Amino acid sequence: MSISNAFRSLLIGVLITAGCNASVAADRITVVLSDNSAPYLAAADAFLSLFGNGPSGSTKVEIILAPALVAAKVPLPEDNALIVTVGLAATEAVLRGNGDVPVLSTLIPKIAYESLACDASHKSAGRRCSAIYLDQPLDRQLRLIQAALPGKRQIGIVFGPSSEKLLPELMEQVPGHNLSLTYQVIRDVSQLYPALETVLAASDVLLTLPDGAVLNSSSARSMLISAYRAQVPVVAFSENYVKAGATLGVFSTPEQQGRQAAEVATAALAASVASLPSPQYPKYFSVKINEQVARSLGLSIPDEQTLRQRLAELRK
């Protein structure tokens, strides 16, 4: 119900904007959604409401769903000032096509974007691309550990083939936060338990990173149970994992991503020559604590609001 409501409000928004800016054909933006599921709609909704109410109120916004684009039912307009993609599928669909319209990707993991952007640059060299990553900066996560769990200094991580790429960056940043790192690298899930056992045995806190080889829906529970048995709190990168049993997590909601996208788009269109900033981590984020788990582990963690403010302050 909420999905259809969101979609309806989105369409109304489109009509209003179109009515106001009928004379300015060049100021035109296309928003491509991976599909019409709730998070994408929420992000689009947030984007539209902020973008439409901002200074570039006369810009026409068109919304397309990625499946329709892929099936070539709807052509991608050529005279756009900017394409905003929401989600990985939308980004893929747009970047795989030809054209030189600047693309701003949102709700996309950093690793996936880098891979796609690399491919896109091979295809059309002059195309300007940028993104707002879905991932939180490592720095922010480390700070969260610092702020929420002051006594926990030993960070444990199990890397998979894809998340392994973050290892150098982590190695670099950990000492700066007065923390140390214990880690194992595995090839597939079957190696998970021994690795996890080793890591947990030597860690105060387990930091999870998105990598299918390590963390998937099958292993997610076992990982939580293992950590719980070892009395090690888990730091998650999604709200759902916190709800499922991780102790706390930092993430950006679709609304927050939409808001940031609207700000970036507005700034880009406001400039005389359309220019996009370089890809960036989320500016807006949320902190979530599983109070139950925290109590079970005997942890006293500051409330979510406090932590969020402290992370925001520290960033400045």
Add this chain to the structure above:
Amino acid sequence: MIGRWNIRSRVLLLALAPAAVILVVLTTFMTYLRVAETESGLQQRGAALARHVAKAAEFGLFSGDRSGLQNLADGACKEPDVSAVLILDARAQTMAESRSPTNQSVDTAPLLYIESVRQSLLRFSDLPETPELATGTKLGEVRIEMSTVGTEQIKRTQWLIAVVIGLVCLAAATGLALLTGRSVTVPIQQMAVAIGKIGDGHLQERLTPAAGGELRSLAQGINQMAAALQISQKDLEERIAQATRQLQAQMEAAQGANQAKSRFLAAASHDLRQPLHAIELFAAALRRKARGYEMRELCEKLEESIASMDSLFNSLLDVYRLDSGVLQPTLRSFPIQDLFRSLEAEFRGEAAARGLRLRLIPSSKFVRSDPMLLRRILANLIGNALRYTQTGSVAVTCRRDTAGYRIEVRDSGPGIEPDEQKRIFQEFYRIESTAANDGRGLGLAIVARIAALLQTEIRIRSQVGRGSVFSIIVPRGPDVLVADLPAKAPRSLPCVSPLAVLVIDDDPLVLQSTVAVMGDWSVNVATANNLEQARHVMLNLRQGAVLVLCDLWLSEHVNGIETLRSLKTQWPGDFYGVIVTGDARTETLQMIEKAGYPILNKPVSAARLRATYTHFLAKTTGDLQRGDSA
């Protein structure tokens, strides 16, 4: 079969059958449900335990924690009815195994539950951009064996409880049905008993109507019925009693009349006999003295008339004696040929006179009867046959019969009409059509009476124009010959009699006539009017033996019996006393019989007198002459 049940059983059936059916159906249904519940409970528990253990074993299998899995298996094995728990990993290697010591008993059909252990899926990401790669790989397998022994035991117990409850409820229902049924059955049973008693004649039986409704009105109806029956019975009894009283009175009157008739006839015959006695003796004397053919013929006619009158008196006396019950048969065994011989001698002459052939077929059979009475019967029948038969013959036979011997008197007479065959035995009945010479109508009446006295009866077979057969059944007797009194006087008398005769009578006519008759036989006859004279006469007799013929009623109020007793005491030799009387009253005859003296009934014929004399003469001489009769 139910048709023969009594009301109690019917009521019981009526009350119990629905209850029993409902009870059985309900108990079976409920128990079946419970048993099914128990079974499905076991199955559900097995499946649930397998799922639970599979869930719990997920992490143990993921982590390879054998001790943890063993704890899990041991714990599961402690659950009721679990006989074994086995946990295998993805390569079918046993990770943990636990067997229950208590549930290891011989269970032929344990239930096996196998549950795969898969990694449970957990949504952890917010967006598809962080893939969750849902595979849910199989970690292993949990096998749980559930013993059905306990469940079977519970099932058995449940069925047992159901049966016990069913029986208890049925017993309670029976008790209740009997208790409530009593209100119906008891009154009805009481009614049945009461009706039975009323049927047996206890009309005073009454019911106390205890129940209400129809049963009460039924009981009241029975009471009313009994009361009505009682009233009508009483009425009927009264009527019967009244009728009986009337009948009794009538019967008494009839008997009185009959006795009066007999008494009158007896008295009349007695009074008539006295002169007849004298007439007869005078006639006999007259005949001897008569000279010339005419005189003799007159004398003969006179004697015939006297004999006829005598016979009539005798018959009347016989009827009276038979009716009054004085005569009692003296049964003994004797050869029937003796009787035949005597009868032939008696009737030979008569038959010849009538031009008829009389045949008595000789027989060697012994019969048991009173010879005198049987002779009377046969003599009567033969006499009748001769009288009524015009031409032809009369035959007498004795043949073997189922009940003894059948003696038949067959004639070639005119026969008797069927409707007359019964009436001929009535007194003074005579067949009209026949011109009987001597039909006084008493013969067959006497025959019938004697036959009744001998406990037999006379039967008639007759066809008109073809003759009649009168028959009598007599019982067989043992072949024993018993000496008998002579029935007939010998033809010749001895010239000088050794036996003197004394005749005592208050009537001088009787004395004279007797002397006139006996004097002719060369017998020494003396007479006396009374005891005194008799004593005097006897003193002058001075002979060895004396026959005293004494009248019963002498004038001095001394009867003949006393006279004879008195005379006997003073006579030294043989003394024979005979009472001569015309009194045929029962009391008189009984009195004489009791005293032990023979009786001569007045009027005594000359022949009878002679036979009596001859009898005693034979005794005196010791020379027992056996004439033509035994």
